[in-house]
Amino acid sequence: MTARNLTAIGFDADDTLWQNEQYYRLTEQHFTELLSDFAEGEQISSQLLEAEKRNLDFYGFGIKGFTLSMIETAIEITQGKAPAEIIEKILGIGRDLLRHPVETLPHVQETLESLAGRYFLVMITKGDLFDQERKLAQSGLGDYFDAVEIVSDKSAVTYRRIFSKLADGPERSMMIGNSLKSDIVPAIAAGAYGVFVPHELTWVFEHVEPPADAPRFRRIVHLGELGPLLDGIE
Numbered sequence: 001m002t003a004r005n006l007t008a009i010g011f012d013a014d015d016t017l018w019q020n021e022q023y024y025r026l027t028e029q030h031f032t033e034l035l036s037d038f039a040e041g042e043q044i045s046s047q048l049l050e051a052e053k054r055n056l057d058f059y060g061f062g063i064k065g066f067t068l069s070m071i072e073t074a075i076e077i078t079q080g081k082a083p084a085e086i087i088e089k090i091l092g093i094g095r096d097l098l099r100h101p102v103e104t105l106p107h108v109q110e111t112l113e114s115l116a117g118r119y120f121l122v123m124i125t126k127g128d129l130f131d132q133e134r135k136l137a138q139s140g141l142g143d144y145f146d147a148v149e150i151v152s153d154k155s156a157v158t159y160r161r162i163f164s165k166l167a168d169g170p171e172r173s174m175m176i177g178n179s180l181k182s183d184i185v186p187a188i189a190a191g192a193y194g195v196f197v198p199h200e201l202t203w204v205f206e207h208v209e210p211p212a213d214a215p216r217f218r219r220i221v222h223l224g225e226l227g228p229l230l231d232g233i234e
Contacts, residue, residue, distance in 0.1 A: 008167030009115060009227040010159070010187070011145075013125035013132060018139055019103040021201040023073060024066065024154030027093050028046055031070050034086055038077050052089075060152050062128030074130045080229040107224035112144035114227060120167050121188035122147040124175070126154060126182065132213030156189035163192060176226070188214050194234070197223060 015022035032041040059065030070090045074082040074222040115121060123145050125132055127178065132150050136142050148167050151158055163173040174193035177183025179202060184194035193216045210218045220229055 003200060006172055006193070006230070007120070008120040008122065008163060008173040009113075010122050010173065010175040010192075010214075011125045011163070012175075012179065012183045013135065014127065015178045015199040016105070016176065016183070016197060016204060017108050017123070017141060018105060019136060021199065022096055023100050025201060027066075028095055030093050031073075031090065034089055035077050044073065044077060047129045055153055060128070062130055063094060063097045064128055066097070067091065070094070078223035085187040092148060098134075102135045103147055104141065105140055105223070107222050109141065111223040111226055112168060121145045122149060122162065122166055124149045124151065124154070124159075124162060135174060154186055156186045159187045159192060161189070176223075178202050180204045180210055181208045184217065185211055187202075188216050192216065193218065195220060195226070195229065197221075 004146070011017060029047060032044045035044050048069060052066065055069050055072070057104070059068055067090065070093075071087060072088055074090060078086075090176055101132045112121065121144055123136065125148075127150065131151050136148065142148075149162050150168075159173075159175060160170050163170040167173050170187070170191035174195060175183055175187035176195040176197060177197040178197050180196060184196050185208060188194040188211055192210070196210065196217070196219045198219075198221075212217070218224060218229060
């Protein structure tokens with residue numbers, strides 16, 4: 001395959017371009033400490049995860065939905081007797097998440113810099129619109145991207161639509177991310193390449209088996225390995 005045949009590259013944002021899940025883990029730890037008088041940490045975390053799953057269809061992905069799920073879990077754990085002080089603190093730690101500085105991951109900036117102008121680069125991410133726009137602005141990476149797509153969910157239909165609208169179709173595109181469930185499997189199903197870049201703290205909801213037998217599945221340790229991978233494909 002020549003360089004002309006692969007024309008567009010999509011990048012996930014959270015835990016692909018910058019750190020994200022580690023801040024959720026720290027917030028969850030703080031949350032379980034707030035409720036430590038009512039239940040064990042493991043039970044609190046388990047109920048929080050179930051609340052998050054239930055609420056995805058209502059609130060979507062992102063910090064606001066996570067904060068509402070923490071409040072719902074606090075009410076459940078305390079059997080409706082959660083003190084107003086605890087609810088206030090939950091709202092506070094949710095706001096802290098929304099204000100957290102952006103920490104880009106290793107090899108991100110130099111990789112994007114080397115690809116900009118050679119490929120059509122598009123950031124494709126789930127999450128809250130305002131928060132993702134904030135993180136992109138603070139990251140200093142915005143100028144490398146030709147387009148940004150903030151979506152409610154990621155499916156084969158999503159990738160087919162984006163790559164067909166903005167580029168030369170999924171067959172001439174590649175999607176890169178840390179989530180097999182959201183970034184890789186549906187992109188490959190749409191006809192694109194899917195490049196998996198593992199992150200040690202990927203949310204459990206995003207775990208599925210890798211599509212190891214798919215001809216367009218690739219795996220790299222970090223984004224610094226993307227250049228040689230592209231050379232091999234081309």
